[in-house]
Amino acid sequence: MEKIRKQTEDAVKSMDEIRKQTENTVKSMDIIRKSTDDTITDAIIEGIDITRTFKMGEVEVRALRRVNVRIRRGEFIAIMGPSGSGKTTLLNQLGLLDTPNSGKVIIDGSDTSRLSDSEKGKFRLHNLGYVFQDYALLPELNAMENVYISLMMQGKSKTECESAAAEILAAVGLGDRLQQLPSKMSGGQQQRVSIARALAHSPEVLFADEPCANLDSETSKEVLDLFGKFNQEKGQTIVMVTHEEWHAEYADRVIRLKDGIVQE
Numbered sequence: 197m198e199k200i201r202k203q204t205e206d207a208v209k210s211m212d213e214i215r216k217q218t219e220n221t222v223k224s225m226d227i228i229r230k231s232t233d234d235t236i237t238d239a240i241i242e243g244i245d246i247t248r249t250f251k252m253g254e255v256e257v258r259a260l261r262r263v264n265v266r267i268r269r270g271e272f273i274a275i276m277g278p279s280g281s282g283k284t285t286l287l288n289q290l291g292l293l294d295t296p297n298s299g300k301v302i303i304d305g306s307d308t309s310r311l312s313d314s315e316k317g318k319f320r321l322h323n324l325g326y327v328f329q330d331y332a333l334l335p336e337l338n339a340m341e342n343v344y345i346s347l348m349m350q351g352k353s354k355t356e357c358e359s360a361a362a363e364i365l366a367a368v369g370l371g372d373r374l375q376q377l378p379s380k381m382s383g384g385q386q387q388r389v390s391i392a393r394a395l396a397h398s399p400e401v402l403f404a405d406e407p408c409a410n411l412d413s414e415t416s417k418e419v420l421d422l423f424g425k426f427n428q429e430k431g432q433t434i435v436m437v438t439h440e441e442w443h444a445e446y447a448d449r450v451i452r453l454k455d456g457i458v459q460e
């Protein structure tokens with residue numbers, strides 16, 4: 197009888213042990229699942245093994261060499277590096293303005309390498325925004341019309357275009373300059389119109405290639421303050437190429453390139 201009681205006690209102990217181990221395994225699996233969920237939902241852009249080579253006659257320029265980058269939703273990223281290191285080439289791949297020789301770009305879970313050229317065009321129009329160093333405004337259109345026209349191309353109604361354009365121009369501090377032509381504006385004001393145009397449709401990601409290259413440091417600060425405001429207040433994801441170290445202070449993280457390879 198005593199022996200049976202002991203065996204039963206041992207069996208219960210082993211079952212307790214098994215139950216404990218099972219609980220621990222379930223906990224570990226929960227942790228793994230959670231971190232997998234985080235990595236999947238967190239990344240807005242992933243560049244996987246991106247290689248971009250340009251041919252100049254007989255010469256091959258390897259602008260990007262198997263670059264891997266991952267940008268989280270709401271991050272403000274600065275892409276930095278010496279001249280010719282591949283900054284613009286990387287921005288153009290991530291922003292779907294160019295196609296890599298190999299590798300792919302995933303945006304918000306969509307593998308963009310599967311899109312046709314026209315699908316890519318639509319994706320850019322609806323989901324992405326761009327700011328360039330030369331502003332790229334239409335000179336014959338005023339501030340309001342420059343923003344309005346890009347919203348119109350997205351198929352929005354006249355009323356929607358008008359109210360969204362006025363609202364975003366006010367948000368960049370140009371509410372009193374809606375009718376002004378680019379030629380009558382300072383460089384900083386023109387760049388603010390181009391930022392308004394890029395952000396009017398609330399893009400998933402704003403790409404900016406040397407947005408302050410033609411601006412003095414005070415005006416550059418105003419433009420960067422604006423980026424900081426949209427990033428912090430609206431959670432706008434921003435990917436910006438710059439060669440100025442002080443610009444990178446606005447960013448959460450720097451992707452540093454050298455000879456087409458990510459350094460850090």
Ligand SMILES: Nc1ncnc2c1ncn2[C@@H]1O[C@H](COP(=O)(O)OP(=O)(O)OP(=O)(O)O)[C@@H](O)[C@H]1O
Nearest residue numbers: 250251252257259278279280281282283284285286
């Ligand atoms: N369309 C092109 N045709 C040929 N070569 C190109 C082309 N675009 C870029 N390259 C070359 O690829 C390399 C990377 O260029 P990229 O413009 O990306 O560098 P960057 O870091 O942005 O330079 P910078 O700071 O001077 O603007 C350079 O050697 C450049 O000459």
